Amino acid sequence: MTKNRLAYLASLVLTFALAYYRAGFISTMLFYMVVLLPIAEGLMVIITASSFRLSHDIDKKKVNKGEAIHYSIELANITPLLYVPLTVNYTGSDLLFKGNTFDKEPRILYPFKGDSIFQTLECRYRGTYHIGLDSVNIRGFFGLFERNFKSIETHHITVYPKIHEFKRSSIKQSISESSESVLSFDKLDKSNFSEVRPYVSGDSLSKIHWKLSAKKDEWMTKDYEGNVNHHVKLFVNNHLMSLDSALNIVIQDHIIESAVALSKHFLDNSIATDMYWHQSQDKHIKGATPNEFGLFFDVLANMTFENVNEKTLRSIRTETGDHANKAMIVLFTSTLTSELTDTLRKCSRDGYEVNVMISQLPKRILESMKDPIDKHQLYELLDAGVHVYHPIFEDDLCRLEVV
Template sequence: MFKLLKNKIIYLCFLIFTIALGIYKDGYISTILFYTALLLPVVSLSLILFTMASFRLLENVDQRIVVKGDVITYTYEISNHTKLLFCPMTIEFTDSKVLFKDTILGEEDEFILYPDEVKKAVKKVDCRYRGSYYIGIQSISIRDFFNLFTIKFKSIENPKILVYPKIRELIQVNKYTSLIESNESIVSKTNKDPSIFSNVRDYQSGDPLKAIHWKLSAKQGKLLVKENEGNINSRTKIIINYDSLPFSFEYNVVMQDYIIECVVATIKYLLENNTPTYLSYYKFDMQYISASNINDFGQFYNVLANMMFSGREFISILEKELGSFAQYANIMIFTPYITKELSEYILLNRARIPDINIYIINENKCEVGSILTDQDKQPLVDLLSNNIKVYKISYENELCRLEVA
């Protein structure tokens, strides 16, 4: 930018000089210099427009559906099929500073295409965050050889990738954050409903006799054991704050990834313990899914990978979802941070929602947590002062940690 400004100042000085020269000393050379100064920007703009209209761009990725942490190969080809030299071009990639940090895609490419030249670049891209987003060239800046003008070309159709969240194990930090403590139990391991079972398996030494499915065992000629679901009263409802976040696109993707991975780990834990689990999520409108067995984890995983964060009425949706709270022993709300509206709603309805747990991002552990530290902390303080259980999410290696706020 400074170089462009410097060259424009030099050009204006040159133009003023040629005008003054033509006034005070009219002649052939002064006339040539004057018309050269006048035609210079016209020629520069013409070359830029010619380059913009003539170059050809092709982008491709070797995989469009991947899991977080996978490395994909991104390729682009830009060509000059004319007999003229193109203006200098600079390629800027999509949201490269955050989403593709520490990868080669984050670097800008600058080059000049000679007649009949094709430039091909192959880049390895580390898919670091869950979500569905475009990857590739965001814009191509074309400038003239005299550095007087620059025009950005943005009408580029990029390939879109879908990155599935990483599956982590849920762990406790201390007894107060354990999901299986008796006082905060979401999973009932001791009180099984014998009338509800999700699967049968071969008898193993140590299995209680009351768990044997006698009727089916007689038919099969071998002992079969019922795998009971959790207590019918331990059913859990998970609600995700799907409202659009007020930050930049790439920061939103990082925070959404943070929330979704914790939801995935939590649902995996619940289903492994045969706990009836209900999920409310947003995809164009409100959708619902439920299961009580780990065999159904895949459908939750697919839903969470494709979930959209584009709503604007979470509080009204929350009011509707919590209207049937009596059916559930536990309500779990996942949100990036506590808003004033959310805090006021929960405190106002606390009497009729006795067991509610809220999960938020630990800003000290999140890659973009610095922007969360600027958010108003009073809504969180209000919840904690009224003994509402709030947990902070953080990650360590392949583990998801929940810490008391």
């Protein structure tokens, strides 16, 4: 717009000089036309901004990841005048919608006519975010004046995470010389059991020690070799990073889908599972059967992210204070602090099996982060016996890449 105004000033000076030094009907008319041009354009911008009509809608507000929503915009001219160009600006980032480029072409509305814009948006990431119009830019034909109309209510959409099946046999070696499985109960040696314990809701009948149950007059369960971790504690570090909102949604999507895949796998195997996170306050749910996965899914689908690094740290310390009731520890996070690293190392020294699921972020996000994960902290965790993994999603499967 600055260039247009400079060009106008140059035209004004030129026509004034022409009218002054070459006085005549044509030169005078040209001068007055240039003088009146910004007045006419300003009036047209004001008329357009005050009289155009706008409506917009989406066909559904709750979708599963990968599904498409249909977004429609209606613009109308209710006057007998020609409107100056209107350009719609969207709130939703192109990053959040697959294969879509928002239509940002200027549109001219003729008298008593309207125009429609239809967008099909495939939702790429889990989360709750805005979709709609941020503003309508109204700009004169000659680019001397413009006005942004911003009093537009946006729509909220909720995108539910995708459920990935955990692929146990595809743990890929990355840095370590040998790959290992976080799930020690994957390989069961039914010829040898290593522990007998009281029955837990969800244990299968095949694991019940019938003779000992009859003798003790209570249900007792056998844990086979490779299945001693009958209790898992999941910690979701739902910390909000200091990044652009769209990039945060990408990070959160990866953390949540990792937690969904692993919690489903544990519950499908009837492993007693507790999950801890912070959302205004410390929260906790537990389950031990496949039927209880719905509760975990609902919580993860609607989980919000806040500044919770300190709360996650406190929760881990609290829940690992009782060394008599050890459980497998699984932390889902996108960042590591020195305090968190020290706490996880202490848990490992105290005899806990500690597993850290770190989101493998795209390069463009890592470059935007103020505090990317320090490789030194990773090596400290590995030296302490902590298992560190990158959850990788391929089609409908989730595999763990060993770090």
